[in-house]
Amino acid sequence: MVKICCIGAGYVGGPTMAVIALKCPSIEVAVVDISITRINAWNSDQLPIYEPGLEDVVKQCRGKNLFFSTDVEKHVSEADIIFVSVNTPTKTRGLGAGKAADLTYWESAARMIADVSKSNKIVVEKSTVPVKTAEAIEKILTHNSKGINFQILSNPEFLAEGTAIQDLLKPDRVLIGGRETPDGQKAIQALKDVYAHWVPEDRILATNLWSAELSKLAANAFLAQRISSVNAMSALCEATGADVTQVSHAVGKDSRIGPKFLNASVGFGGSCFQKDILNLVYICECNGLPEVANYWKQVIKVNDYQKNRFVNRVVSSMFNTVSGKKIAVLGFAFKKDTGDTRETPAIDVCKGLLGDKARLSIYDPQVNEFKTLDYQRIYDNMRKPAFVFDGRNIVNAEKLREIGFIVYSIGKPLDPWLEDMPAVA
Numbered sequence: 001m002v003k004i005c006c007i008g009a010g011y012v013g014g015p016t017m018a019v020i021a022l023k024c025p026s027i028e029v030a031v032v033d034i035s036i037t038r039i040n041a042w043n044s045d046q047l048p049i050y051e052p053g054l055e056d057v058v059k060q061c062r063g064k065n066l067f068f069s070t071d072v073e074k075h076v077s078e079a080d081i082i083f084v085s086v087n088t089p090t091k092t093r094g095l096g097a098g099k100a101a102d103l104t105y106w107e108s109a110a111r112m113i114a115d116v117s118k119s120n121k122i123v124v125e126k127s128t129v130p131v132k133t134a135e136a137i138e139k140i141l142t143h144n145s146k147g148i149n150f151q152i153l154s155n156p157e158f159l160a161e162g163t164a165i166q167d168l169l170k171p172d173r174v175l176i177g178g179r180e181t182p183d184g185q186k187a188i189q190a191l192k193d194v195y196a197h198w199v200p201e202d203r204i205l206a207t208n209l210w211s212a213e214l215s216k217l218a219a220n221a222f223l224a225q226r227i228s229s230v231n232a233m234s235a236l237c238e239a240t241g242a243d244v245t246q247v248s249h250a251v252g253k254d255s256r257i258g259p260k261f262l263n264a265s266v267g268f269g270g271s272c273f274q275k276d277i278l279n280l281v282y283i284c285e286c287n288g289l290p291e292v293a294n295y296w297k298q299v300i301k302v303n304d305y306q307k308n309r310f311v312n313r314v315v316s317s318m319f320n321t322v323s324g325k326k327i328a329v330l331g332f333a334f335k336k337d338t339g340d341t342r343e344t345p346a347i348d349v350c351k352g353l354l355g356d357k358a359r360l361s362i363y364d365p366q367v368n369e370f371k372t373l374d375y376q377r378i379y380d381n382m383r384k385p386a387f388v389f390d391g392r393n394i395v396n397a398e399k400l401r402e403i404g405f406i407v408y409s410i411g412k413p414l415d416p417w418l419e420d421m422p423a424v425a
């Protein structure tokens with residue numbers, strides 16, 4: 001029986017391994033973590049993360065061929081294939097602080113693998129890492145290998161939170177990078193065989209290691225760039241009377257551009273986009289490519305601009321001060337259908353409002369119910385003029401205006417109340 005061990009029972013490790021276990025009953029999958037509370041939660045009825053469909057998959061496999069454990073060393077030493085899915089946040093101190101990926105967790109996982117391994121292993125980079133990380137990992141492993149053969153593969157994960165299970169069950173592609181040696185190719189084949197249990201062969205792409213590592217950063221940079229592009233347009237729409245939803249629709253109808261990921265918003269958030277673009281920027285700088293670095297940096301600058309612009313709209317509309325005013329923040333996670341608040345744009349918006357001394361009440365139901373609230377009742381209980389600022393364009397602005405609200409919707413023709421108010425970021 002093939003044994004898989006995944007180091008890191010987080011947003012990626014947990015759901016990814018649960019789906020592998022579901023689709024590969026002949027494989028034993030152990031997910032290990034240093035966090036006892038996380039592992040206890042995975043073994044309980046209250047899973048540590050919320051993802052639609054996840055509970056169902058876990059319940060089907062847990063205790064059969066899916067195990068969650070803190071006995072990291074035991075499972076690593078027994079495994080044929082080891083996925084490393086630890087966190088790779090942005091460095092906060094030292095060389096590359098604020099940009100480079102912090103590989104501390106990765107390095108300690110690699111050293112532990114080298115220490116406890118007694119048989120040949122395939123080590124799979126699941127975490128998002130800088131290009132050439134595989135080379136560094138290879139060095140750590142081979143310098144401490146005691147004659148054991150380690151093959152390193154890059155198998156970046158493309159799931160999005162909130163749709164993780166669907167993304168894993170029907171991925172657009174599975175990307176596997178490996179060495180172009182016979183042993184490297186054999187390792188690629190072994191991992192292909194795992195995914196081939198449910199992913200059609202033409203969706204499993206094999207590349208060299210560096211292409212796989214870079215493709216992950218590139219994909220996130222392209223996705224985030226679309227959002228910054230449409231958000232930049234949203235500012236222009238507000239200035240000109242165009243409607244960003246109509247513009248996105250018209251632009252997205254071009255089959256070369258496509259309709260997805262063109263929703264204007266208060267800005268993108270989540271644990272990945274900013275971190276991965278900063279990482280890309282740092283790699284460009286280290287490779288002497290400042291123009292390329294600046295190009296991608298602009299994606300983050302526009303995102304910051306969008307968050308500031310939103311805060312300024314709120315403050316300027318309410319007579320240029322929100323001091324002492326009670327503001328209900330509906331939704332705090334970085335997107336719907338998730339409980340994850342890492343790098344949510346709501347943090348920056350709330351900070352901006354608190355900076356102007358607002359009183360905030362924050363509510364997040366995990367799933368999206370804000371379209372159907374009883375806005376008439378809400379309006380009746382509010383001090384007038386009453387405002388709604390929609391950072392996601394989900395409320396029916398016309399209906400709300402009929403009730404009496406002053407409504408700001410990103411990138412939409414402005415309410416007369418807002419027309420003369422400055423909202424420069």
Ligand SMILES: NC(=O)c1ccc[n+]([C@@H]2O[C@H](COP(=O)([O-])OP(=O)(O)OC[C@H]3O[C@@H](n4cnc5c(N)ncnc54)[C@H](O)[C@@H]3O)[C@@H](O)[C@H]2O)c1
Binds near residue numbers: 086160
């Ligand atoms: N969150 C996403 O949607 C997503 C999607 C694709 C890729 N990624 C990438 O996947 C990686 C993991 O992301 P995540 O969101 O799952 O992170 P996470 O913080 O939710 O999970 C990482 C887990 O690794 C554990 N860990 C750290 N060092 C360890 C060690 N030495 N031994 C055992 N366990 C250890 C931590 O305790 C934590 O539980 C990151 O590189 C991220 O960029 C994330």
Ligand SMILES: O=c1ccn([C@@H]2O[C@H](COP(=O)(O)OP(=O)(O)O[C@H]3O[C@H](CO)[C@@H](O)[C@H](O)[C@H]3O)[C@@H](O)[C@H]2O)c(=O)[nH]1
Binds near residue numbers: 159
């Ligand atoms: O048209 C859009 C689409 C998304 N967003 C925002 O962008 C952020 C990121 O959303 P999304 O990409 O759906 O979620 P993530 O879970 O961050 O997933 C991204 O980051 C993961 C981690 O690397 C990748 O694996 C995924 O492919 C990639 O989509 C969220 O704040 C969204 O609200 C918009 O503002 N407008």
